[in-house]
Each structure stands twice: as structure tokens, then as C-alpha cells.
Amino acid sequence: MPHDTAMGTSVQGTKKMNVNFRQALRSPLVLPLVGLIVVSVLMGFASENFFSVSKILNVLRQVSINGILAVGMTFVILTGGIDLSVGAVMAFSGTVCAGLIVNMGMPGSVGLAGGLLVGLGLGVFNGILVAWGRMPAIIVTLATMGIARGLGLIYSGGYPISGLPSWIAWFGIGRIGIIPVPVIAMFLIYGLAWVLLERTAFGRHVYSIGGNETAARLSGVKTQRIKLAIYTISGMTSAFAAVILTGRLMSGQPNAGVGFELDAIAAVVMGGTSIAGGRGLIFGTLIGAVLLGILNNGLNLVGINPYLQDVIKGFIILLAIYIGRGERR
């Protein structure tokens, strides 16, 4: 043996508490959490009953669509990619869903399935072009954004498709107990994403591609398949968000979701995920999405001009990326 056993035992023999604590501090969740606490406390001063259950549930309901889009975006960004098409895919998916039900008289289940298929299909489209076509994700998904937006407008003739059966509203504004359905859906999706990322081999492979794609491929990770999968996941989360949006608006809106990709990316980076990939946690994204939601809420509450809000949000995103730029050497 090329080593003595003393070395082996030193591997395990570290003080556990100490290590755990240091690791916790280095977790990418620390900064987003600090941000969330700071913003929440500020909000607490600005609005008297901010910490009431109904207020909190309201904020969560507001962030649910962006929160769900950001799940797919997290997978994509963890591999070092990006998906600009999420907002447009969501809009197209929603119009197809509404169109199938209203214009073609299909049963609701077919409409929902059609909407989900749109998300799935466009996700696969992105994935194939990025993984096998070896094209940069930013360009591929930018093109898909245009294609999806255009298709949505063509399909709907440019007008919202309304006249949906009333049960669709349940997805957008329904409640189970006191908890809004979109919030439950969001938490379910986050839970699923956590299991995928933290407890499956697939998740490890996603991280490893973002960390060093060449190393991952040479050690036997099927990088192309994984990439296909993550863009497909992103397409699917867009379609899930579309269901909630359709339920909330009770119509298929071809113009919905403009600029949503920006909010989703913001949630991911504010949640501490490295834009270069390989580093980040799914619950960071949840914190990022909530943080963004509270900010939106708060800026409204304080009565700041909505145009100025965009400017402020832009700077906050820059700040988040600046802080999270990491210890790159």
C-alpha cells in the first residue's frame, strides 16, 4: 500500500461540528437568506401587517408563476446554459390550451395536455439544438422565444382567447384549505426539483456539466442527454406556469409573459446560483423568487413609479450577480 493508515483515519477524524458550521457559512444559501431577512424586516416597517398569514400567502401566490419558471431556469443555469424562451413558451402553451378548449371544443383535459405538450415540445427543440446542434444556448433560446411568441399570436389571431369553463380558474385562484393552489403547485414542483437535483444521479450530472463539461463527458457523463433533459424540464415548467396563468386570467393570452425570462433569471441568480453553472441550490431560487416578489410588492406599497421599479430591480439583479460572482481565481 502506498500510504500508511494514519492518513486514512485523518480523513474521517475531523471535528464534525466545526466542519458543519463552516460549511453552512459557505453555503450559497447564506447571502440570499440574509437578503430575504433584510428585505422582510424593511417591509415589516413599511407595512403594518406584512407578517400576517394572508399577506404572506398573497406574496407567495404572486410569485408562484415566476417561481415555477425559475425552477426550469435553475436546471438550465446550473449546467452553464440559459433559457430565454420561458415567457414566450408559457404564453404559447396557454393560448394552445385555451384554444383547444374554446375554439375546438375539446374537453378540458385535452386542452391541458395540449398546453403541456407545447412546453415539452419546445423544450425538446431547445435541448436538441443546444446538445446535438452544438449551438450557444443564448441564441437558440432567443430564437425559440421569437418562434413561440409568433406561433402564439398566429394561433390566437393576436387576441386573447376567453370563454373557458369556470373550473379552469381553480388552477389560478383556487385554494386548498387556506392555501392557494398555485402556491401548493409551486412547492410541489420545488420539492420534485430538489429530489431530482440532490438525490439522483441525474442531478449530480447536471452540476458536473456546469462545473466542467469536458471532465464530465470524459468520465462518462452523457452530457448531451442531460442537456436535452434540462431544456425539456424548463419547457415543462413553462407549461405548468401557463396552466396557472390561464386559470388566473381565465383566458389564453398570446401577449402574456413578456420579460418573464428576466424575472426568472433574476430569481435564480439572486438565489445564489452561479451564472457560470455548477454551483447553486434549488431552494436558493425559491428564496430569490420570494425576495423578488416582496420587492415588487414593497415598491408598489411605498408608491414608487412602476417604471422606476424596473430600474431598481435591474440594479438589484446586478448587485446580486456582483456579490455572487464568487471566489473565481
Added chain:
Amino acid sequence: MLEMNRIRKSFGKVEVLHGVDLEVRAGEVHALLGENGAGKSTLMKVLCGIISASEGTIRINGEERSFANYDEAIAAGVGIVFQEFSLIPYLSAVENMFLARELTNKFGLLNRKAMRRRAHEILQQLDVDLPLNAPISSLSIAEQQFVEIAKALSLDARILVLDEPTATLTPNEVEHLFKVLRELRRKGVAIIFISHHLEEIFQICDRITVLRDGEYISTCNVSDVDNDRLVEMMVGRRIEQSFPTKPDLPNETELVLEIDEIQLKRTDPVSSFYLRKGEILGFSGLVGSGRTETALAMLGAHPHAKRSMKLNGKEVNFAEPADALVAGIGLLPESRKEQGLITSFSILRNISINNYGKYRKGRYFIDLTKELTCTVEAMEQVGVKAGGPHDRLDTLSGGNQQKVVVARWLNHDMKILIFDEPTRGIDVGAKAEIYLLMRKLTELGCSIIMISSELPEIIGMSDRVCVFRGGGVVATVEGEDITSEKIMTYSTTGKLENAA
């Protein structure tokens, strides 16, 4: 010319340079020697203003200087050619040399003629002829290095630092580089030469400064020392690079891998070779002779024109490395940082990157406890020295990083391992450990293909050697025939001149 006195440098609480002296005269080639981690690079970074010393002084021509950044060091006449070049691949040699200080005409437009002329002059002084307008990426490594040197000279560097300049050069290119260095020496440039190849030190250097563990050991004339003495100063004790004994493999040992034919490009020679159970097959040859490419093509990680191979007698065809992995073939790539490891991840994540089959729960889930115990076990097995499995890879030394790659494959019960330059950038002590580890693997029934540019390593470790030249295998030697003369002759001429 240059005097660095009592240089100390600490990173946080750890002091890495404990008062180092370095004195270099004009018109000499001064070797800076030491094992990995001895502090050579840190010292050079201090010299170039990339990091600042905690204590100590730097004098150039007797004048005390301190550089806040690299630009100030350049202005003072210090030039450095890093191990990894800092050239822009798509720009030409001229554009690279004048990057960020382009010559312009009175309209503020680029004065391309003047830059070209100047570049030509400098290269001519070096007696180097290379295409000035072709993109850097189309030049050979040696040519790129000359561009780097020319760039430093175009900045009027009087002190030139070369960090392991010969690591990736062929013998001919090294000869050319030395010619250039001698020319520079004649012109009075002070050259600091960092290399792990001791024979090169004796060829080109005038004086030597040895560092060990951040301590200054001594400075002496090359003519006053010999190889053994230098090694002793570097490691503090006499180490003979010893190789474990080779096993006696009977002739009828079963073949695990048969490459009936493999051809990289249509214009390359077609090679065939085989690998026996429990043997180490060396891939020797000059850099660029197709050793690595052939190995990668076997796994489906590099394009090939023709390929037919059998694994354990059965026809196989790998489309991507993942297929080879399933079949039990693992690769330890040449460049650990770029191809082997994810340096920002923990040891655990790096070892388990492809091992999930072993500790799967259900079909897709990972058994975290098992993952941890397996990792710790694998770390112990190969002797990774680290605080724990959660340490980040970039906190480990080169030798330990290499062991992590080995552990990854061990954990996977691989049958065939391909080591590409297994000891590059690893110090003498850790090398011996890697060698022992490789032998231990073959005793366990693994077969190894070892690609190496170091002849002693090829000779000391291989049971048989495939010699590459021009994209394919030109000869396979075994037993007594594994000598440096034979291998060098094959790799430079492609055939053995029969004694006439």
C-alpha cells in the same frame, strides 16, 4: 541586475515564502529549482507585481522597486512567459505581440505596417521564422512560446522569466528555444528559467537557486553541482526515482483489449495493438504523435477514420466515453484541471461523478450514506491526503488531485485504465506513490495503458511499449528491448536502423 531580498509572503495565516533571496545577473540564465509547492511560482508572481510581498525588498539595477501590478513590473523591464500562455488564439502573432498597446498612426487607426515590421525585427533577432499573420492557434506550441518571448522583448524586457517553457516541447523545439535563450543571454538579458528537467538545467543554465518548502536553500554555479546533489537540495534527502518491479507475465496471458485497426484521419497510418490482463502498456512518442488522440478515439471521445476493436474477444464500438465506462474502461486525462476534475467541487463529488450505479437506491436515487462511505474508502485506498471528503479539489496538491481521479475509477471496479501523463506536474515523492498505485492496480487484475512523455517513466513502468509517430503506432517493443535508445529512434525516425 535583479536582487530580491528576504521575501516573505503569507496568504492568510499561512506563510508560503519564509524570507527568500534571489539574485540574478545580466547576461545569465538562472535556474530556479524546487519541487511543486516550493514557492517558485509565488516568488515569480511577487517579482511581476501580480501579488505583493508581505516583507522584503526588490532591487533592479540597485534601485529599490515595488510593483503594485503587472503593468508596473513590465514598465520596469520584467517579462514573464507563463506555463499557460496568455495569447489570444484567433489573433495573429503580430496582433498578440501588440495587444493593448497597438501602434497607431496620426488618425488613431492601427499602424499595421509598423507593428509588422517591429515584430519581424524582434523575431529575426531571435532567429525565429514563423508566419506573422496566421492565427496563433495554427502555430505549434513552440512557436507560440516564441511569440510570448518576442512579446516580452518588444516591451524591452531586461529580465525574462520562463516558467516551465519546455514542458510541452519536442527535443528539436527545445534545442531551438535554447538557441534563442543563448542569443538573449549574449544580449545581456537576465533570464530566470524554471524547469523540472534537470538535464536541461545543466545544458542551458549558469547558476541555480534552489527553494524548498518556501525556504531559500542555496545558490550555486551549475558547474559546481551534479544531478544527485541538486535533487538532494530540492527534496532535502536523497531520493532515487525507483520503480516497482515488473511482474513476469506469461506469454499466454489473456488479451483483454484488441485493437485490430484504428486510424485517426484518412491520411494517418493504421495502427493495431493489444492489451493483456494485468499489464502496463506504455504509449511513447513525441508530443503530437497521436498517442492521446488514439486513446481517446478508442473511447469514442475523438473522431476516427477507421476503428475495429474487441474487448474480451467481443466486438465493441464505443460512441461516447459513457459507453466505454459501462464496458469497464476508464480514462485519466492529461490535463487534470481541464479534462479530469471539477476543481470547484468537493472530493466526494469528484469521485462519485460517475459512480452512482454503485450506490443507487431504487433505480435513480442516490444512497448518500453509501456514497460517503465508498468515497472515504476509495480515498483511503489510494491515500488521498486531505482534511475530509468535502474539501474542495483546488485545495489539494497535484499528486493528491491525481489520486482523486484514480479513486474515481477504482471505485468503479474498472478493468482497463488509461493514464495520460499520470505524473505531469507531480513532485518526486508523489510520483513514486502513483507508480506503486498503478502496479497495485495491475496486481488486482486491471490492465493499464500509460501515455507518457517521460522516457524514464515509460521504461521503468511499461511491460510493453507502443511507440507512436505521425499519428499511429510504428513499433511495439517489450522486455529487454525497452531502452531509451530504441524508443527514441523509433519515435524520431519511425524505424530502427539495422546495424549495417
